[in-house]
Amino acid sequence: DIQMTQSPASLSASLEEIVTITCQASQDIGNWLAWYQQKPGKSPQLLIYGATSLADGVPSRFSGSRSGTQYSLKISRLQVEDIGIYYCLQAYSAPYTFGAGTKLELK
Amino acid sequence: QVQLKESGPGLVQPSQTLSLTCTVSGFSLTSYDVHWVRQPPGKGLEWMGGIWGDGSTAYNSALKSRLSISRDTSKSQVFLKMNSLQTEDTAIYFCTRWTYWGQGTLVTVSS
Numbered sequence: 001d002i003q004m005t006q007s008p009a010s011l012s013a014s015l016e017e018i019v020t021i022t023c024q025a026s027q028d029i030g031n032w033l034a035w036y037q038q039k040p041g042k043s044p045q046l047l048i049y050g051a052t053s054l055a056d057g058v059p060s061r062f063s064g065s066r067s068g069t070q071y072s073l074k075i076s077r078l079q080v081e082d083i084g085i086y087y088c089l090q091a092y093s094a095p096y097t098f099g100a101g102t103k104l105e106l107k
Numbered sequence: 108q109v110q111l112k113e114s115g116p117g118l119v120q121p122s123q124t125l126s127l128t129c130t131v132s133g134f135s136l137t138s139y140d141v142h143w144v145r146q147p148p149g150k151g152l153e154w155m156g157g158i159w160g161d162g163s164t165a166y167n168s169a170l171k172s173r174l175s176i177s178r179d180t181s182k183s184q185v186f187l188k189m190n191s192l193q194t195e196d197t198a199i200y201f202c203t204r205w206t207y208w209g210q211g212t213l214v215t216v217s218s
Contacts, residue, residue, distance in 0.1 A: 001168055034205065036152075043201060043208035044144075044152065055206065087152055091205070094165030096142070096154040 002026050002090050006099025012107045019075040021086050021102045028069060029092035035064055035073045039084040047086075048073060080106065109133035111141070111202050111209040118215050119192050125214060129185040129202030136160070136178050141185045142205070143176065145198040153198075158185060192216045 003026040013019050023033065031051040036044035046055040048064035051071055061076040075082055083106055088099040115127035129141060142157035156166035158176045166174050175188045185202060199211040 038152075043203075043211055045208075046206050049205075085151075089152075089154075094157070095167050096157070098144075098152045098154060101151040 001095050002029060002093065002097055004088055004090050004097050004099040006088055006102055008102060009100065010103040010105065012105045013078050014107045015080065016077045017107075019078050019082075019104065021073045021088075021104075023071045023088035023099045025069040025071070025090055025092075029090045031066065032090060032092035033064075033066070033071045034089045034091065035062075036087045036089065037082075037084050038087065044087065078104075078106075109204065109207045111204065111207055113200060113202050113209045113212040115200075115212055115214065117213060118217065119196075120218050121193055121216055123192055124188060124190040125192050125196070127187040127200055127202075127212065127214070129187070129209060131183045131185070131202075131204075134204070136180045136183060136185065139204055141178075142203050143185075143187050144201045144203055146201070146211075147195070147198040155187070155189075155200075 005024040007022055033051040035048040037047050038044040047058050047062050051066045052064045063074045065072045086102045090097050110132045112130050119125050137160050140157050140159040143155040145153050156176050158164045158178055164176050173190045178185045194216050197216045199213050201211045202209045
């Protein structure tokens with residue numbers, strides 16, 4: 001199975017700050033990587049698919065990038081509504097796997 | 108518009124079988140894959156398995172011995188069956204088409 005190592009596990013940042021979350025895949029997954037945001041009591045919301053493509057309706061301050069088997073989600077200017085838990089998902093080959101999640105809080 | 112909705116029992120006894128239904132609308136099951144994802148209280152997301160447009164299935168390695176996913180395309184429904192439930196299977200169970208998610212259904216395993 002492909003392992004997704006997500007870091008950090010938690011992150012405290014200030015409004016307008018740049019935030020970066022990373023996922024390291026245990027093997028090549030190409031661009032088959034998505035990022036989700038989940039708020040308490042809600043279903044996950046797709047932010048990024050194909051490693052770098054912004055999902056419909058997602059603010060442009062969110063962006064995704066790839067360097068080899070390392071994938072990053074960047075929030076360019078943190079807003080209060082960005083608080084939540086973020087997950088990466090590899091959908092390159094089944095069994096699909098999520099990262100363990102990053103809890104993003106306001107400082 | 109695209110919608111997915113989970114339904115099933117909220118409470119299951121240990122060692123029993125869980126049966127959940129995902130009823131979809133706005134798309135055809137023969138054209139899109141649907142997956143089941145679960146989330147224990149306060150924990151992360153776990154992919155359980157999926158069924159593709161051609162009817163093929165794939166499962167989480169840790170669950171495949173007790174998990175089955177099937178569908179009825181005429182009723183636009185995807186089914187999850189998992190046997191030998193234990194307390195650690197207590198979770199919110201979601202069905203998803205990756206862009207679209209159901210609201211989730213809480214399943215508690217308890218006697």
